[in-house]
Amino acid sequence: MSSGxxxxxxxxxxxxxxxxxxxxxxxxxxxxAGCDYRCSWCDSAFTWDGSEKESIRxxxxxxxxxxxxxxxxxxxxxVTISGGNPALIGQSMSExxxxxxxxxxxxxxxxxxxxWQDWFVLVDDLTISPKPPSSGMKTxxxxxxxxxxxxxxxxISLKVVIFNDEDFDYAKMIHKRFPGIDFYVSVGNAxxxxxxxxxxxxxxxxxxxxxxxIEDPEMNNVRALPQLHALVWANKRGV
Amino acid sequence: MSSGxxxxxxxxxxxxxxxxxxxxxxxxxxxxAGCDYRCSWCDSAFTWDGSEKESIRxxxxxxxxxxxxxxxxxxxxxVTISGGNPALIGQSMSExxxxxxxxxxxxxxxxxxxxWQDWFVLVDDLTISPKPPSSGMKTxxxxxxxxxxxxxxxxISLKVVIFNDEDFDYAKMIHKRFPGIDFYVSVGNAxxxxxxxxxxxxxxxxxxxxxxxIEDPEMNNVRALPQLHALVWANKRGV
Numbered sequence: 001m002s003s004g005x006x007x008x009x010x011x012x013x014x015x016x017x018x019x020x021x022x023x024x025x026x027x028x029x030x031x032x033a034g035c036d037y038r039c040s041w042c043d044s045a046f047t048w049d050g051s052e053k054e055s056i057r058x059x060x061x062x063x064x065x066x067x068x069x070x071x072x073x074x075x076x077x078x079v080t081i082s083g084g085n086p087a088l089i090g091q092s093m094s095e096x097x098x099x100x101x102x103x104x105x106x107x108x109x110x111x112x113x114x115x116w117q118d119w120f121v122l123v124d125d126l127t128i129s130p131k132p133p134s135s136g137m138k139t140x141x142x143x144x145x146x147x148x149x150x151x152x153x154x155x156i157s158l159k160v161v162i163f164n165d166e167d168f169d170y171a172k173m174i175h176k177r178f179p180g181i182d183f184y185v186s187v188g189n190a191x192x193x194x195x196x197x198x199x200x201x202x203x204x205x206x207x208x209x210x211x212x213x214i215e216d217p218e219m220n221n222v223r224a225l226p227q228l229h230a231l232v233w234a235n236k237r238g239v
Numbered sequence: 240m241s242s243g244x245x246x247x248x249x250x251x252x253x254x255x256x257x258x259x260x261x262x263x264x265x266x267x268x269x270x271x272a273g274c275d276y277r278c279s280w281c282d283s284a285f286t287w288d289g290s291e292k293e294s295i296r297x298x299x300x301x302x303x304x305x306x307x308x309x310x311x312x313x314x315x316x317x318v319t320i321s322g323g324n325p326a327l328i329g330q331s332m333s334e335x336x337x338x339x340x341x342x343x344x345x346x347x348x349x350x351x352x353x354x355w356q357d358w359f360v361l362v363d364d365l366t367i368s369p370k371p372p373s374s375g376m377k378t379x380x381x382x383x384x385x386x387x388x389x390x391x392x393x394x395i396s397l398k399v400v401i402f403n404d405e406d407f408d409y410a411k412m413i414h415k416r417f418p419g420i421d422f423y424v425s426v427g428n429a430x431x432x433x434x435x436x437x438x439x440x441x442x443x444x445x446x447x448x449x450x451x452x453i454e455d456p457e458m459n460n461v462r463a464l465p466q467l468h469a470l471v472w473a474n475k476r477g478v
Contacts, residue, residue: 014453220315
């Protein structure tokens with residue numbers, strides 16, 4: 001990678017953030033390429049599995065912001081950085097965030113909490129989503145501890161995607177470890193590549209998850225949400 | 240009404256808050272009887288149309304909290320007061336809120352912003368939902384101004400239910416009037432009494448609303464959400 005450039009695989013919007021701490025908010029999306037994880041059910045595996053590597057472009061922070069302006073004009077006030085894992089990107093991301101802020105927009109970030117970057121402290125809403133057992137990944141809790149300790153608790157949240165009972169128990173363990181951090185559980189999308197309407201399957205999963213939360217006194221303070229974009233737009237890309 | 244008693248028509252939970260500023264949160268519900276409005280599409284018309292007047296019970300704050308404890312045990316940390324319009328209830332509601340707080344639980348309130356009560360300042364998350372033209376009601380903006388001026392802006396939000404273009408324009412007017420208050424738009428449920436699955440109709444409405452928000456630079460900062468409980472549980476009562 002050239003110094004100062006960021007590997008971008010998708011850049012789109014304006015759209016609506018469908019999940020997590022700013023669910024329902026209008027936002028632009030920047031999706032970086034590359035990930036240190038290989039989650040079995042990853043809904044953005046094209047960012048790391050090589051299947052779309054010809055779409056990866058190395059852009060400067062200025063080029064990224066210019067593209068967002070061309071797409072969105074004055075029609076947004078929030079930019080979400082997602083991946084892949086954007087935490088693989090170094091100092092150039094801090095330049096990008098400064099540019100977004102200079103244009104009176106806020107910045108959201110989605111990352112799994114496996115790596116730290118100094119520019120995390122610039123982010124306005126930071127979702128840390130450690131991956132549960134069904135992903136096949138293993139959480140390094142000491143790194144997660146360090147990351148959360150360095151951040152302003154009012155600007156961050158934890159989010160765990162849940163597919164089964166074992167994932168739910170993992171979510172409880174994470175929630176107990178960080179009781180002062182806003183905590184979200186989210187319904188997993190078991191097949192992110194199938195076409196057609198997937199809403200009834202996802203709503204059944206949400207019903208299941210809600211009942212788990214309702215019955216569990218250790219989960220009184222969590223927020224249990226679906227991925228609204230998957231309910232409304234199914235698995236369509238670029239929205 | 241006996242002094243100190245509150246007309247309660249429903250009291251249930253634990254369940255999940257399906258909409259607004261604490262969407263996805265586990266909560267108990269207390270629904271008071273009586274309303275100063277008669278919205279054409281009200282999804283809780285039984286609170287004011289006389290159809291279930293034999294269900295209305297006059298309870299003291301202590302009796303209300305005891306029933307919540309019997310239903311929920313240690314399985315909740317949040318109580319939502321809804322109606323009808325709970326703002327018709329006077330000082331006895333402040334006693335109830337004190338009881339809830341004394342038991343380490345938070346209190347949410349849903350009211351339309353047509354009446355003030357001093358106990359509003361005790362509420363932890365207060366949703367003010369002025370009603371758009373499709374309701375058939377007329378908003379008294381000077382009362383709304385006074386109410387919002389008296390409240391801590393970090394603890395409140397505005398929410399407008401939207402059925403059509405005219406409602407959307409009304410929502411924009413309200414949002415512009417109170418730019419510092421978190422603003423939610425919500426998909427209306429055109430038939431809150433039909434049985435069976437209504438999710439595809441509601442998701443189509445959310446798709447429509449999202450596109451309206453996406454295309455409108457004056458709505459960059461709003462959050463556009465569905466009623467999740469209607470998606471998951473359709474029009475079932477008592478959940």
